[in-house]
Amino acid sequence: MAKRYLFLFIVLTLGLSGCVTVQRPPVVRPERFARGTIENPIVDSNITLSEALRKYAPEKFKARQRMVEVLYYSFDGKVHKGQIVIEKRLVGDIQEVFRVALDTRFPIKSVIPISHDKFYRDGEFNSDGQSMLSNNTSAFNYRKATGSKKLSMHSYGFAIDINPVQNPYIKGKVILPEGAVYDPSKPGALTRNCAVVRTFKRLGWDWGGDWKSLKDYQHFEKVLRRH
Numbered sequence: 001m002a003k004r005y006l007f008l009f010i011v012l013t014l015g016l017s018g019c020v021t022v023q024r025p026p027v028v029r030p031e032r033f034a035r036g037t038i039e040n041p042i043v044d045s046n047i048t049l050s051e052a053l054r055k056y057a058p059e060k061f062k063a064r065q066r067m068v069e070v071l072y073y074s075f076d077g078k079v080h081k082g083q084i085v086i087e088k089r090l091v092g093d094i095q096e097v098f099r100v101a102l103d104t105r106f107p108i109k110s111v112i113p114i115s116h117d118k119f120y121r122d123g124e125f126n127s128d129g130q131s132m133l134s135n136n137t138s139a140f141n142y143r144k145a146t147g148s149k150k151l152s153m154h155s156y157g158f159a160i161d162i163n164p165v166q167n168p169y170i171k172g173k174v175i176l177p178e179g180a181v182y183d184p185s186k187p188g189a190l191t192r193n194c195a196v197v198r199t200f201k202r203l204g205w206d207w208g209g210d211w212k213s214l215k216d217y218q219h220f221e222k223v224l225r226r227h
């Protein structure tokens with residue numbers, strides 16, 4: 001009998017008090033998070049796609065570009081928010097690579113499109129100069145390939161350069177940006193075994209660090225059909 005009463009007691013108690021509840025987490029507004037966190041990143045770039053496409057390029061090149069917002073740890077150890085302009089079929093790849101970079105805390109200095117005011121000098125968007133010197137990461141840029149008369153893969157939005165200062169272009173005595181040194185042991189340097197490089201390769205991108213005639217450690221490209 002005692003057991004039956006105990007059973008009844010439990011059923012009644014649960015029935016009256018309801019189920020066990022979990023405390024609701026408090027609602028936290030973004031401004032309550034410290035600046036430089038995933039919830040409240042430092043904004044490095046916040047322009048529209050049409051602003052990002054201000055620099056001259058034929059319309060058919062521009063029409064294929066899309067803007068991707070990305071989060072990354074910069075060298076200050078804080079989370080920043082930037083923007084990449086890339087060919088529309090490569091948006092998913094870029095999102096995945098940046099997710100890996102964020103998860104592994106691979107530092108990226110800044111991610112700002114070439115047509116941002118920051119790189120506007122002497123009446124033109126001087127990408128190869130200002131962006132590289134600023135150690136900026138960028139993708140779409142209608143221009144010739146370095147040391148060539150042909151269009152760069154950046155012109156189609158098929159290529160991205162990451163941390164140029166830690167990952168220079170090296171061909172013989174030419175080093176770009178000038179004075180940069182490739183030291184694979186430095187934070188932000190790209191190496192064969194780092195997760196960012198492995199992810200790009202898994203997704204079918206080529207890395208300039210694998211090239212033989214020259215090294216372009218900052219450069220990744222995935223060449224698609226040009227239509």
Ligand SMILES: [Zn+2]
Nearest residue numbers: 159160161219
């Ligand atoms: Zn490049």
